[in-house]
Amino acid sequence: MHQLGSRSIEEPPRVKIGYVGGGSQGWAHTLINDLAQCRDIAGTVALYDVDYESAADNAELGTRVVERESADGDWTFEAVRELDDALADADVVVCSIQDPPEETFVHDIDLPKQYGIHQPVADTVGPGGILRSMRAIPQYREIAATVRERCPDAWVINYTNPMTVCTRTLYEEFPDIKAIGLCHEVFKHQELFAEIAERHLEEATDVAREEIRVNVKGINHFTWIDEARWRGRDLYRFLDDELEARRPLNGFEPGSMADASYWVNNYRVSFDLYDRFGLLAAAGDRHLVEFVPWYLALDDPAELHRWGIRFTPSSARLPDGDGPTRTERYLSGDETFDLSQSGEELVDIVRALLGIEPVETHLNYPNEGQVSNLPEGAVVETNALLTGDDVSPIAAGSLPREVRSMVLTHVDDQETLVEAGFEGDLDRAFRAFLNDPLVTIDRDAAADLFAELVEREREYLTAWNLEDADVLAT
Structure with missing residues (x-):
């Protein structure tokens, strides 16, 4: 970088x-x-x-x-x-x-x-x-x-x-x-592989995230890695050892994460999905569990702590009361805006597109065959080369059938939501809602939940046809 x-x-x-x-x-x-x-x-x-x-x-x-x-x-x-x-x-x-x-x-x-x-x-x-x-x-x-x-x-x-x-x-x-x-979710897994390189390769010291080359394929927050290299050395072969060192993967105690950061990530879900399917899931565990139903089928929410993560409560999403914003604190001098190396790539990408210096990174872009067994045109996350006013997606190969089936459910729901949004069709959006793996409640309860969400957020849904929607009428 x-x-x-x-x-x-x-x-x-x-x-x-x-x-x-x-x-x-x-x-x-x-x-x-x-x-x-x-x-x-x-x-x-x-x-x-x-x-x-x-x-x-x-x-x-x-x-x-x-x-x-x-x-x-x-x-x-x-x-x-x-x-x-x-x-x-x-x-x-x-x-x-x-x-x-x-x-x-x-x-x-x-x-x-x-x-x-x-x-x-x-x-x-x-x-x-x-x-x-x-x-x-x-x-x-x-x-x-x-x-x-x-x-x-x-x-x-x-x-x-x-x-x-x-x-x-x-x-x-x-x-x-x-x-x-x-x-930036994949960055964390590049950091993980940098640590793996240092643990398993004698010559690997102070390995930077940018030195790790991974093959990325999937959709945002449900992305998968099937290859990782450092200076041409295969790092993927060490994943079985890393898996064994982490067992039992769900070995944290309920309640043990109560004081942890809302964004804590111990890679336990990522490795559990690797154990199940042979590919390493490459997003934070708190994102990954939302794509498959079994981690969130909980009688007690604290049970999620077993996987080394916690729920982010709605209170964490709110501004800090009526006090000054972060920008206002910077402007008043109450907080210092320190220049730092952010690790983000936006400026690098702008430089690349201006022809100054090429960048290869992972990004979200319509599928032109870079994930060969996902629908063409659907937005997928893979590596791409950016240079001189051009983005060239890099072929990532296909997903194994069992992984593709999970990913495809969400691709189909996302495509349905976009189509429904252009039509303003609330009932069609509800069908995508029903098809989501986390909506495990019965249809009537799902309709009640969907309708209540729509009513609470009605002022932000004015582009949708709410008056003629069957799901609201029932």
């Missing part, structure tokens, strides 16, 4: 980045951090958010950061009030958006619990992922339509979950769009 600030050129290319969700307290700060340290591209970042004041605060923060003596980047940050203005003549569009969690995400997590459906994350699949998809599809149609009108040649880089549905919607609305989805 390119090290930020490591090289400069006399006249760096100038680009415009249109940021949708520019009031972000997370990804926007990462972008500010990385641009401030990059010498070989320059330009303007137009920050758009439905919360204009948050975007304006981030614009001020970005300006202050790049003005530091320690910063190398030549960037201007500005907040804009209209999506059209943010994307007009943009070279790159970045998306990281989220509806207010207290009005949406809290219901996505808490209501299914009342029906016995537990979700550690609730942003990709399961009831929470489906409702989030239903909210996101109209938003991403608008983004894609604006790209078509205002910057049709721009590259669109999406960070928003549900990653697959959001990226797929961009292509459905504007088939000629140039869009990719980025997720």
